[in-house]
Amino acid sequence: MTAPDTALDAQRLRSELARPNGPYAAVEVVERTGSTNADLRDAAASGGSDLTVRIAGEQTAGVGRHSRQWSSPAGTGVYLSVLLRPTGVPVRNTGSVALVAGLAVLDAARELGVDAYLKWPNDVLAGRLGEQGYGKCAGILSEMVPEPDAVHPAIVLGIGVNVHPVPGVEPGPGSLPATSLAEHGATTDRTEVALKLLRSLAERERRWRVSSGDLDDAGMHSEYRMRCRTLGEPVEVALPGGEVLSGRAGDVDPIGQLLVDSSDGTRHTIVAGDVVHVRSA
Incomplete structure (x- = not known):
């Protein structure tokens, strides 16, 4: 059943996040797609711009790591991907961008009053649910997109956040139950969640990029370690x-x-x- 929520405010997202007012080259908002990561992989292959964002109200074929299904029903979450072309970051350092994205999700959760933590490499945990004391409220998927004539591959960074409860989701590896921001008292305005997340991600990714993907140089290494439950x-x-x-x-x-x-x-x-x-x- 669709959660009681308003539609994503595409005009507000574009006007506040896309240039010249925001940090992103373009912000595309669609009601439904198969997978935002798949969309931006295609965009990368077609010469898509660095810092292009795609946000969907629903994904019909959302995926997580190892091609696992990521449940993305309409009206329940924020499902977005960002195309990155960090040419100054060595390929061996590019995997750390998923950890940077995790910290950006924590920033947004903190602004919304939710105490959240990280599970290496790509899960965001919240609450006191289940035997382990927490549940999974967000996941991150970073994919490299090799290009024949490019020295550095593009990166598609996908983030899925459960804003409302998502019924019927089976626990993932480690038997972590699903949870959502709303279950911990946060706003259910998905546009607001997306704005907070993407603003934080832009600032953290900028620091990561100028530091060549080194979390120490970016000033985020100790912060990640403090917030990582693993x-x-x-x-x-x-x-x-x-x-x-x-x-x-x-x-x-x-x-x-x-x-x-x-x-x-x-x-x-x-x-x-x-x-x-x-x-x-």
């Missing part, structure tokens, strides 16, 4: 090749990689993988 936790990491690594999450390095200490004292650097916070017996 650090210090016993974890199991499902690696891309199918192997599972068990250990304790020790740190996140300045380019966003997770450092996991196994029981034999070896420190492992994790570039990508599904992390499960292991519950104490």
Whole structure:
């Protein structure tokens, strides 16, 4: 059932976020699409401009990491993607932009009165739900888009935020239940949520870009570590090749990689993988 909410205010979003009044090259707002990330991957391949934003009121084929479905029904959330062309950021540092996006979601949540935290690499947690004490209210998907004649690939950064409760969503890796900003007392005005999120993202991404993707140089490394619930936790990491690594999450390095200490004292650097916070017996 569609949540009781007004439609996204496309005129306001464009007038406040797009140049000359805002930081973005273009802000496109559509009622429905398959996937905003897919739309901007196509735009990147066609020469789309750096800092192009696409926002949808509904996604019919929204995806998260590893091609998992991201439930995006009409009227319930903010579903957006941003096309980035950070030519001064080395390719090995580009993965840290997902962590920067996570901090931008926290900024917006804080402005709305919601205490939220991060789970490496791409989940935003809120509340006191479930056995672990929190639920997932937002997810982030960063995708590189190689271009034949470009030295640096483009990046499509997707963010999905549950503003209203989304019924029928199965828990993801680690059995994290879904939650929403509204369940923690925040506004249900999705236009307002999108404005706060995109303003914060623009400022944080600018700092990230001029720092060549180094979170330390951008002044966000210690902030991320303080807000990341993964650090210090016993974890199991499902690696891309199918192997599972068990250990304790020790740190996140300045380019966003997770450092996991196994029981034999070896420190492992994790570039990508599904992390499960292991519950104490």
